[in-house]
Amino acid sequence: MSLGSIAHVQHYFARTGLLDGKGGQLQRKNRKLRGTLDLSSLDAANLSPPLFASDSDSSYASMGSSPDLAASSFTAGPMVESPIDDEYYSDEFEDGDPNMLPPTASTYINREKPVPKPPSIAELKLSLTSSLEKAAVSLKEARARQDSAEEQGHPFAETPTIEIRNPAGGHTRQKSSKTHGWFEIQGMHILDVMTLAIRAAKMYYTAHEQPERLDAIKPERQIRADIFSVMETLKQMATRRWAGGMRDEELDILDRWIQGLFAMLQQENDMEEAERAEQATWTWLHGDWAGKEVERELSFMASLEVGLGLGPLPEYTPSTGLASGDLPTPFLRSMQNGLRLVKLHNAAVKKSKRRFGGITTFHEDTEKPYRCADNLRYWIKAAELRWEVPLKIDALGIVYNSSPDVWIGLETAIWAWCKRVREEISTELAS
Template structure:
């Protein structure tokens, strides 16, 4: 009889009995999902408790965002400006949580589409165990609710509870922190020269001391410190200590010389004193000596030829600096004799420009008096006639470039033999174009008209062009020197 009862099909309308071994009272705590599921009940108390639970939960975590507790960037990230310019981790997390830009992008936050739980009574007949009716207890039996973080139709519900953090910047606020890099000002030539002289003096001092110790004529000063771990003199440890000391000082001197040579404003002046090839040869010879000393581990101490090579190089650098100082003194004396830089020349502009041109080429013959072309019926004037072939103007341009601090834009090739008219015209064209490229002085002349003397207007324009060039170049040179 009991077997027939067990095999008898159950009616769908019958109330299900409890499962075998089921407990009378559920002992597990309801999850957030169960609490949300109870919201379908008509009980107003459960709705209020649901709202308070969701409000407290949404303020702490939403779409992977949890209010950070003193988080900061890693130590390796702090050294990268691109990372530190983004702002704080707290603002980034808050921004992505508010905007939802990372929803479904990460593995942890990806929304998984789970099949909705339903009760298929046809599939349960005769095979499935008895399922309790949960509708009377406030549960939804047709559509079970998923977790809030994985449900599409609960996003609007959550948005209402995600309130703005008053201590957090809004998501649209920029947290980019622009850090301006402070670039130190490069040293001047005078500072590099002082550094070079100091490094050479220190290197020469240690070389002199090594030479005197080798000869036995060195006298240590009474206030020289004596360290307890100092090795005995004329031992291998002493030679190594002495060699490393010399190596350091001479290397610093080489570095200072290199910086001075490469950063010099007038390299052609140094090249006039000593060619760049010879300077490089001397530097390489000293570096080869230092290499040989270190290779043999300073065995036997300093050798006479090594000390002589380095001392000779230091004296040659001092000689370059001395000759350069003499050149600067002669240039300063020449500038002091330039009368056109001082005084009041109002009403005597042509004489001032003539003095300026003569100071650019002091070795040439004096220029003729510059009389205005408009006051002379017989054109060209002696001054303009001296400029007619363009050769003197080309030399004046190159001399002005050499006197300037920016020594570029000289005219490399020009016609010295101006017996042919086209050669004189070419020289005039070279001068006008070089004035435009180097001094940014626009000059408009008629070269062939000047060569063939095509009327007085040609000479008036030529004189105006020379006056414009003189005034422009004179002002630039004066501003550089002052």
């Protein structure tokens, strides 16, 4: 029981009896007593109904001569007195707790326990790199010692024996325990450093902010298989208690896993460098764009289309003030089937740190009008769910070019979507 908790205060007053008979305690005890009625203290005669004169002629009158009824009397015992005194509910039978301390002023102080901040990805990567380096050094030393022992005939290369003469005159050969003790020390050290490396790798995998980047380097299934192979090798080494030292195939498995992790971390660093180089070319990210909002959104859309295979954006022409025959413009016509908008949305999700809400199902073949309308509806709904920007367009009107107003509405929706997505990505990069 925690000192100063609510349970401690309740237990203290219940043990000391300072609040006995006060508040609702007496009512609770009365309620408990009313739940059951003890009839053992009542006389049986008190429970018998009185006989009236009209019953004297009945057949029940003849029972008056019965010895059981004759022995009974209405005055055969005292009436039970109602327990109305507080002493009746005394808690003297309860033993006091000598170790129970009274509540103090600090009892009611709310103390918040400090919660440590979770480590960042940079800290986890540094811890993983350090653990891998220590494990690699230990494996290198073990391999070098083993190779040197085999070349120079070192006692570690083969297990030495000593000859002991027994009293009967015979000879017995016993293996020395010094070499085996060294192998156990070496094996326990390898087991420790490899276990720490596996733990650091697991924490790095599970806490990574962009797991799809690691999956692009090496599939998760392969990562799990490699870790399982290393753990199985360590288990086999410990099962045989490192008899004969570490074997070459065991050293190869452990070293191969470590080098694979180093290669994966290097590839991840290369990908991060490529992303930083790409972000340096984003002109829309910095600078003064007052009065040039449309140019900024066009630059943002062009940066999202890199690598999508959609071709360059058509030249933009404002739709306001144009005649109905001039609509849609080449820029808006490229958005008519909704495919470009869907791919722009998915590209923006990948560049964001909150990678969720992508459009997984859409139509690549947009020859049918209903497929174009579906793509536009997918884009509108995804914008509302992922970017929290409500957009209103007439999907069928855009597909069938029903009126000039539908193109003006589409252009307005595109700029609203670009502004919201660009602001979120800029905020994430600045943090």
